[in-house]
Amino acid sequence: xxxxxxxxxxxxxxxxxxxxxxxxxxxxxxxxxxxxxxxxxxxxxxxxxxxxxxxxxxxxxxxxxxxxxxxxxxxxxxxxxxxxxxxxxxxxxxxxxxxxxxxxxxxxxxxxxxxxxxxxxxxxxxxxxxxxxxxxxxxxxxxxxxxxxxxxxxxxxxxxxxxxxxxxxxxxxxxxxxxxxxxxxxxxxxxxxxxxxxxxxxxxxxxxxxxxxxxxxxxxxxxxxxxxxxxxxxxxxxxxxxxxxxxxxxxxxxxxxxxxxxxxxxxxxxxxxxxxxxxxxxxxxxxxxxxxxxxxxxxxxxxxxxxxxxxxxxxxxxxxxxxxxxxxxxxxxxxxxxxxxxxxxxxxxxxxxxxxxxxxxxxxxxxxxxxxxxxxxxxxxxxxxxxxxxxxxxxxxxxxxxxxxxxxxxxxxxxxxxxxxxxx
Amino acid sequence: xxxxxxxxxxxxxxxxxxxxxxxxxxxxxxxxxxxxxxxxxxxxxxxxxxxxxxxxxxxxxxxxxxxxxxxxxxxxxxxxxxxxxxxxxxxxxxxxxxxxxxxxxxxxxxxxxxxxxxxxxxxxxxxxxxxxxxxxxxxxxxxxxxxxxxxxxxxxxxxxxxxxxxxxxxxxxxxxxxxxxxxxxxxxxxxxxxxxxxxxxxxxxxxxxxxxxxxxxxxxxxxxxxxxxxxxxxxxxxxxxxxxxxxxxxxx
Numbered sequence: 117x118x119x120x121x122x123x124x125x126x127x128x129x130x131x132x133x134x135x136x137x138x139x140x141x142x143x144x145x146x147x148x149x150x151x152x153x154x155x156x157x158x159x160x161x162x163x164x165x166x167x168x169x170x171x172x173x174x175x176x177x178x179x180x181x182x183x184x185x186x187x188x189x190x191x192x193x194x195x196x197x198x199x200x201x202x203x204x205x206x207x208x209x210x211x212x213x214x215x216x217x218x219x220x221x222x223x224x225x226x227x228x229x230x231x232x233x234x235x236x237x238x239x240x241x242x243x244x245x246x247x248x249x250x251x252x253x254x255x256x257x258x259x260x261x262x263x264x265x266x267x268x269x270x271x272x273x274x275x276x277x278x279x280x281x282x283x284x285x286x287x288x289x290x291x292x293x294x295x296x297x298x299x300x301x302x303x304x305x306x307x308x309x310x311x312x313x314x315x316x317x318x319x320x321x322x323x324x325x326x327x328x329x330x331x332x333x334x335x336x337x338x339x340x341x342x343x344x345x346x347x348x349x350x351x352x353x354x355x356x357x358x359x360x361x362x363x364x365x366x367x368x369x370x371x372x373x374x375x376x377x378x379x380x381x382x383x384x385x386x387x388x389x390x391x392x393x394x395x396x397x398x399x400x401x402x403x404x405x406x407x408x409x410x411x412x413x414x415x416x417x418x419x420x421x422x423x424x425x426x427x428x429x430x431x432x433x434x435x436x437x438x439x440x441x442x443x444x445x446x447x448x449x450x451x452x453x454x455x456x457x458x459x460x461x462x463x464x465x466x467x468x469x470x471x472x473x474x475x476x477x478x479x480x481x482x483x484x485x486x487x488x489x490x491x492x493x494x495x496x497x498x499x500x501x502x503x504x505x506x507x508x509x510x511x512x513x514x515x516x517x518x519x520x521x522x523x524x525x526x527x528x529x530x531x532x533x534x535x536x537x538x539x540x
Numbered sequence: 541x542x543x544x545x546x547x548x549x550x551x552x553x554x555x556x557x558x559x560x561x562x563x564x565x566x567x568x569x570x571x572x573x574x575x576x577x578x579x580x581x582x583x584x585x586x587x588x589x590x591x592x593x594x595x596x597x598x599x600x601x602x603x604x605x606x607x608x609x610x611x612x613x614x615x616x617x618x619x620x621x622x623x624x625x626x627x628x629x630x631x632x633x634x635x636x637x638x639x640x641x642x643x644x645x646x647x648x649x650x651x652x653x654x655x656x657x658x659x660x661x662x663x664x665x666x667x668x669x670x671x672x673x674x675x676x677x678x679x680x681x682x683x684x685x686x687x688x689x690x691x692x693x694x695x696x697x698x699x700x701x702x703x704x705x706x707x708x709x710x711x712x713x714x715x716x717x718x719x720x721x722x723x724x725x726x727x728x729x730x731x732x733x734x735x736x737x738x739x740x741x742x743x744x745x746x747x748x749x750x751x752x753x754x755x756x757x758x759x760x761x762x763x764x765x766x767x768x769x770x771x772x773x774x775x776x777x778x779x780x781x782x783x784x785x786x787x788x789x790x791x792x
Binding site for chain 2: 178189190220222224228229230291293295296297298299300301302303304305336375376
């Protein structure tokens with residue numbers, strides 16, 4: 117029977133081709149939509165991860181309790197040894213030490229007196245080390261607005277708006293007023309190598325990026341760092357993997373005790389992010405359900421329409437003595453065949469596009485006025501195992517349902533009235 | 541018939557009553573008078589002090605040594621001598637302004653605004669605390685609210701409330717040595733009533749005509765640390781201090 121139906125579908129393209137293409141299109145769009153929303157969610161997580169949370173983060177236990185305040189007096193000590201250990205025991209991650217700090221940027225006049233001041237949020241990263249992934253993580257090469265990236269000791273980047281407000285051009289001297297990890301006042305001169313755009317208003321109002329070696333010297337934090345961030349080397353954030361790595365690290369350091377023992381937390385465990393991410397996941401899931409629902413209605417409607425168009429054919433087949441049930445089952449079998457084949461082709465097509473968007477991305481750089489550190493200008497899809505099956509929901513199930521509902525009409529046809537219908 | 545009181549007896553009664561009131565007044569002067577004596581004891585001489593701050597943080601303790609030249613209540617010049625990282629840092633206070641100079645940056649910075657609330661060298665003292673130069677009696681209304689012993693010293697407990705204006709601590713409670721007029725213990729509160737700072741004097745020494753607290757524990761109540769111990773290692777009264785020291789040029 118299946119062979120017979122397949123022959124019918126192939127030979128009578130008017131009854132198979134349009135439904136087939138509709139299913140292909142619907143399934144492909146569902147796969148692309150799903151992967152795209154996944155990518156958007158992933159992109160949101162990755163932006164936050166690159167800038168502040170990492171996929172995992174190592175802090176001292178005391179620091180972790182007050183992490184929102186970035187208390188450098190509670191920073192990790194012996195960071196060099198810890199980085200070696202992390203690279204050895206957790207090779208799936210890239211590890212980068214960072215220091216966040218606050219203070220004032222003070223600009224002197226020609227007599228060395230304060231001309232203008234502004235509060236600054238600072239980030240110290242491994243900026244001048246060519247082996248460090250930090251430049252790529254923070255999109256620094258593209259985010260430079262004026263000047264260049266720091267190349268010499270004592271050079272910093274300022275947010276472009278902040279530099280403009282202070283009347284600074286690349287090459288100018290800026291004095292950082294902050295506190296050492298012991299709480300002493302620090303007054304340290306830096307040279308502004310360039311300005312960058314963060315893409316977030318609060319950072320663009322007053323932020324600086326400096327090399328971690330310079331800030332360690334300024335804040336008396338030799339071989340120390342507030343945080344060590346870990347990023348999956350070859351993949352985006354994976355919640356379970358990150359959780360397992362954190363649990364293994366904490367188990368190994370469980371006996372260290374003390375407030376300054378290192379503690380690893382996954383992205384989800386930081387600053388109530390789990391709640392926020394769960395909420396975002398729910399919103400995205402709702403959007404996805406709505407999208408699949410719409411696609412299902414479209415495909416269901418297509419199945420419905422194709423069945424109604426064959427009203428005459430069913431009448432003739434009934435008149436020729438074909439059983440109602442057999443006719444109904446053959447209609448559903450046709451729907452399943454078209455739905456399955458269409459879903460397979462549509463999913464393959466959708467996956468091809470999704471994989472392209474995952475690896476190449478959709479570059480908004482030409483549409484966006486400026487690149488920035490936090491807001492990415494390349495939007496990417498993300499293919500997950502679910503991407504391989506999600507297209508079958510509207511493609512197969514909706515087509516099946518459409519045929520099943522529309523086919524009920526077959527049972528309402530009375531053989532005794534068929535001749536009258538044909539006369540009409 | 542009303543009995544007549546002899547005039548002499550009446551006069552003795554009046555004198556006795558007056559003496560009793562006088563004696564009572566001598567035992568418990570009003571708060572303002574006590575505060576005035578405290579201000580007088582703290583003095584406004586020219587003096588040169590060498591002091592140590594033992595700062596006990598969450599990671600251990602550090603000792604910072606400094607030398608200060610003080611002229612009256614309005615002018616002071618401090619140079620940090622140790623540890624090496626702080627050596628050469630200088631601070632100049634002229635009335636209500638405070639500048640700091642760091643040799644590493646060769647910059648003189650005016651400490652103003654919220655920076656005044658920052659800790660000095662990581663201690664439990666803020667720049668605002670260092671800036672306090674007015675007499676307490678000019679800033680606060682004082683009421684004696686009790687008597688207690690602080691260690692072995694009988695003391696008055698005074699509740700101070702701000703007379704208004706921009707002031708770091710809206711209310712204070714101080715324990716004043718009844719004999720020496722030295723503040724032996726102090727609690728400083730915000731307007732909300734939250735305890736911000738405490739001080740505890742562990743040692744008082746007689747220097748010239750004054751009683752000087754030489755070992756004081758400052759605690760920032762908003763921190764979890766063990767406080768900062770302030771030790772006066774040497775103090776020279778009525779010292780000759782050249783005027784040029786109290787200029788910004790002397791910072792460099």
